[in-house]
Amino acid sequence: MWRRATLFLRVLEPPIHINASLSQTFTTGFPFHFQEKDGICPKPLITFVLGGPGSGKGTQCGKIVETFGFKHLSAGDLLRREMVSDSEYGSMIMNTIGEGRIVPSEVTVKLILREMESSDNHKFLIDGFPRSQENRIAFEQIIGAEPHMVLFFDCPEEEMVKRVLSRNQGRIDDNINTIKNRLQVFESLNLPVIDYYAKKGKLYRINAVGTVDEIFEHVRPVFEACEF
Numbered sequence: 001m002w003r004r005a006t007l008f009l010r011v012l013e014p015p016i017h018i019n020a021s022l023s024q025t026f027t028t029g030f031p032f033h034f035q036e037k038d039g040i041c042p043k044p045l046i047t048f049v050l051g052g053p054g055s056g057k058g059t060q061c062g063k064i065v066e067t068f069g070f071k072h073l074s075a076g077d078l079l080r081r082e083m084v085s086d087s088e089y090g091s092m093i094m095n096t097i098g099e100g101r102i103v104p105s106e107v108t109v110k111l112i113l114r115e116m117e118s119s120d121n122h123k124f125l126i127d128g129f130p131r132s133q134e135n136r137i138a139f140e141q142i143i144g145a146e147p148h149m150v151l152f153f154d155c156p157e158e159e160m161v162k163r164v165l166s167r168n169q170g171r172i173d174d175n176i177n178t179i180k181n182r183l184q185v186f187e188s189l190n191l192p193v194i195d196y197y198a199k200k201g202k203l204y205r206i207n208a209v210g211t212v213d214e215i216f217e218h219v220r221p222v223f224e225a226c227e228f
C-alpha cells in the first residue's frame with residue numbers, strides 16, 4: 001500500500017486555503033495519497049526542471065522520460081489544458097499566459113497535485129515549476145514535499161528568443177512582445193528560486209547550448225548518479 005507522503009517528506013508550513021470548487025477534485029492539504037503499486041509505497045522522487053522560455057526544458061524532459069522512466073508534468077501544459085477546458089479559470093489563465101505573467105500558485109499547484117495523485121509512477125519531473133518563490137512555497141504547503149534535485153537549463157536570451165519564435169506550436173505566448181515579458185518575469189521571479197536551490201545544494205546547472213543530444217549527455221550523468 002502506498003502511504004501518505006508526509007511520512008517521509010519534509011513538511012514546512014500549514015496547508016494554505018484551497019477554494020471550494022477545486023477542492024472537490026483534489027485531496028486538500030497534505031498529506032496527499034499516492035497510488036498503490038505492487039503492494040508497496042515507494043518514496044516519491046521529485047525533480048524540478050527550470051530554465052527560461054525556450055531553454056529546452058520540455059525537449060530534455062522527453063529524453064529523461066525515455067531513458068529514466070519519469071512521469072513528466074509540464075506546468076505550462078497543465079495550465080493550457082485547463083485553459084481550454086470549461087474551467088472557471090480558463091479566461092484568467094489565458095489572459096495571464098498571454099501577457100507572460102504567472103498564474104496564481106494555488107491553481108497551478110492543484111493541477112500538479114491532481115496529476116501526482118492519479119499517477120502510478122512515483123518519479124516526477126515537474127517542468128516549468130516553481131517559477132516564483134510563491135510557487136515554491138505553495139507547493140511545499142499544499143503538497144508537503146521538496147524536490148530531491150533541481151535542473152536548471154542555462155541558455156543565453158538570444159538563443160531562447162530564437163527557439164521560441166521558431167517553436168511553431170500555435171501558442172499565444174510565443175510572440176516577440178510576450179517573450180520580452182516572459183524573460184523579465186524569468187529574471188525577476190524565477191532566478192531567485194534557482195538561487196534558493198543552489199544555496200541548498202540541490203541545483204544542477206546544465207549548459208543548454210548545443211544539440212539536443214549533446215545537452216542530454218550533460219543531463220544523463222546527473223540521473224545516473226542518483227539511486228532510484
Ligand SMILES: Nc1ncnc2c1ncn2[C@@H]1O[C@H](COP(=O)(O)OP(=O)(O)O)[C@@H](O)[C@H]1O
Nearest residue numbers: 053054055056057058059163166167210211212
Ligand atoms: N538544443 C536545442 N537546439 C535547438 N533547438 C532546440 C533545442 N532544444 C529544444 N529546441 C527547440 O526549441 C524550442 C523550445 O524548446 P522547448 O523544449 O519547448 O523549451 P522550453 O520547454 O524550455 O520552453 C522547441 O521548438 C524545440 O524543438
Ligand SMILES: Nc1ccn([C@H]2C[C@H](O)[C@@H](COP(=O)(O)OP(=O)(O)O)O2)c(=O)n1
Nearest residue numbers: 052053054075076077101102103128129131
Ligand atoms: N509554474 C508556472 C508555469 C507556467 N505558467 C504559465 C506562464 C508561462 O509563461 C506559461 C507557459 O509556461 P511553459 O512552461 O509551458 O513555457 P516554456 O516551456 O518555458 O516556454 O504558463 C505559470 O503561470 N506558472
Ligand SMILES: [Mg+2]
Nearest residue numbers: 057058076128
Ligand atoms: Mg516547455
